[in-house]
Amino acid sequence: MQSPLSNIVLIGMPGSGKSTVGVVLAKAAALAFVDTDLLIQSHSGESLQNIVDGYGYEALRRVEEQVLCDLDVTGHVIATGGSAVYSERAMQQLKSNSVIVFLDISLATVRHRIGDFSLRGISKHPDQTLDDLFAERRVLYTRYADLIVLGANKTQDQVCEEILRGLAS
DSSP: OOOSOOEEEEEOSTTSSHHHHHHHHHHHHTOEEEEHHHHHHHHHTSOHHHHHHHHOHHHHHHHHHHHHHHOOOSSEEEEOOTTGGGOHHHHHHHHTSEEEEEEEOOHHHHHHHHSOGGGTTOOOOTTOOHHHHHHHHHHHHHHHOSEEEEOTTSOHHHHHHHHHHHHHO
16 A cells, blocks of 8 residues: 655755756655656746746746646656745645655755756746845745755765655654
8 A cells, every 4th residue: 555645756956966866766765756847848848948038937837837736646756846846836736645855955056066057947037146046945945845855965875865764764
C-alpha cells in the first residue's frame, strides 16, 4: 500500500540542483522522476526564456501553475521550477501528497552556478535584481518546506543522502 505522501518535491532557486539531485534521488529512492520545467516547455511548445521574453514573467507563472495543478503522479521525485512557490494553489496541490524539500543555497552559489541569469528563463519582475528575487523567494521556499537541505559545497550524492536521512527521521 502506498503512503499518502508518495512524492518528493524539490523546490529552490535556479542552480540549487533540483534537476540534477532529483535524478540521483529518484534512482536512490526507486522512484520515477519528472522535471516540471520540461513539462512547461512541452505544454507551451516554447522554452522558458521564450515565454518570458514573448509574454512576460506572469505568463510563465500561469503556465507553471497550470502544469503543477494538472500533475497527477505518485511515486515520483518532482523537480519544480524556481517560481513554483508563487502559486499557493499549486503548492497546496503538491503538499497534499508530497514531502516538500527546499534545496537551500546561498546567493553567491546561485550566481556562481547560473552565470548570466537573463538567459535562464527566470520568472521575475523586469526591474528586479537577483538579490531581491533571492530574498523574496527564500521566504516562500521556507514557508512551504517540510525539509530544508543545505546544498552549497556538497556533491549531488551528498545532498541526496541528506534528503534521504531527513525523510527517514
